Amino acid sequence: MIRSLNTGVGGIKNFQTSLDVIANNLANLNTVGFKGGRVDFAEALTQTVRASTPDEGNTSGTSSVAVSNGVATNAVTTLFGQGAINQTGKITDLALAGDGYFIVKKYGAASMGADGAT
Numbered sequence: 001m002i003r004s005l006n007t008g009v010g011g012i013k014n015f016q017t018s019l020d021v022i023a024n025n026l027a028n029l030n031t032v033g034f035k036g037g038r039v040d041f042a043e044a045l046t047q048t049v050r051a052s053t054p055d056e057g058n059t060s061g062t063s064s065v066a067v068s069n070g071v072a073t074n075a076v077t078t079l080f081g082q083g084a085i086n087q088t089g090k091i092t093d094l095a096l097a098g099d100g101y102f103i104v105k106k107y108g109a110a111s112m113g114a115d116g117a118t
Contacts (some may be wrong), residue, residue: 007070017073036079043062044069 028034044068053063085095096102103110 003069010070010072014039014071014073017076021076033083035081035083038077038079040077041071042074042075044072078094 018041021039023038027038028036046069048064050062050065053061056060080099082098085097088104091117094102
């Protein structure tokens with residue numbers, strides 16, 4: 001009984017992680033240089049409750065019984081695909097087409113940014 005509750009709670013927590021990432025993607029939809037995220041799920045470990053038995057004479061064996069422990073968050077990955085390029089009309093505005101980052105020096109230290117500002 002408790003195992004079933006733990007599986008359900010785990011599923012809800014992982015679903016909440018997915019909702020958090022989606023909410024962050026929506027909140028930053030118009031943020032210059034923002035790269036969205038995606039949650040990847042994996043099956044949690046399966047526990048064998050009863051092992052299978054082999055065939056004996058005229059009697060067939062039994063299959064094993066396994067219980068899944070639900071899902072787990074495997075990773076939250078950043079989607080590095082090409083974003084929209086907007087025309088601003090300013091000759092000082094730059095955009096990257098394809099892969100890459102701007103490298104900007106600030107106080108002598110180099111840092112990377114997707115929008116040219118750090």
